Amino acid sequence: SxxxxxxxxxxxxxxxxxxxxxxxxxxxxxxxxxxxPSAANISAYADIVRERAVVREMISVANEIAEAGFDPQGRTSEDLLDLAESRVFKIAESRANKDEGPKNIADVLDATVARIEQLFQQPHDGVTGVNTGYDDLNKKTAGLQRFR
Incomplete structure (x- = not known):
């Protein structure tokens, strides 16, 4: 109602x-x-979900490594170690980026307004990134942009 x-x-x-x-x-x-649960603790809940996701990924990778060890398919122990290291490193790397995700809208707006002001104050002839040397491409992309 x-x-x-x-x-x-x-x-x-x-x-x-x-x-x-x-x-x-x-x-x-x-x-x-x-x-x-209340929205007041949403950050703590998100941390718990993120932590459990990392543990699930670790279990999955551990199983994959164990399967590769039991059935090496012609791979050497060095190859298997490389596989294990790369898979575990990938998990560690994803944890390093844990500050990604939902952001406070005020922070996003502040950063966006600051970037717009910066672009407005700089003469750039429509190119806000790196000039490609190709006018048509620059017009469509405003130059090569930094990945965020």
């Missing part, structure tokens, strides 16, 4: 429908409400 939902409004609505007792009563709703 367009009204906000919280413990009080939910209990009131259920009571009006005669269903409050059938769902466990106000005390049960209060207990559910108390144990419901």
């Amino acid at each position: 367009g009204s906000p939902i919280d413990l009080i409004t939910l209990a009131e609505s259920l009571e009006r429908q005669g269903q409050l007792d059938s769902v466990g009563g106000f005390a049960y709703l209060a207990e559910l409400s108390k144990n419901t």
Whole structure:
């Protein structure tokens, strides 16, 4: 009905429908409400999800390495070590980039406005990246841009 939902409004609505007792009563709703994760801890929850994802990836890579060891398919021990190192390094590398992901909109807007101001103040003839030397390509891409 367009009204906000919280413990009080939910209990009131259920009571009006005669269903409050059938769902466990106000005390049960209060207990559910108390144990419901809130958006205030979203960063901590995201860290937990990220950590568990890394552990799952480690397990997957460990299984892959074990399978390669049991069935080397003509690979030498050095080849297998290279495989293991590269797969584990890939996991470590992805952890190094853990600050990627959702960002605060205010920070993104501040950085965007600063970049726009910087571009506006610099004479660039439409090329904001590295000039390719090809006018048509520069017009379409504004030059070679840095990957972000």
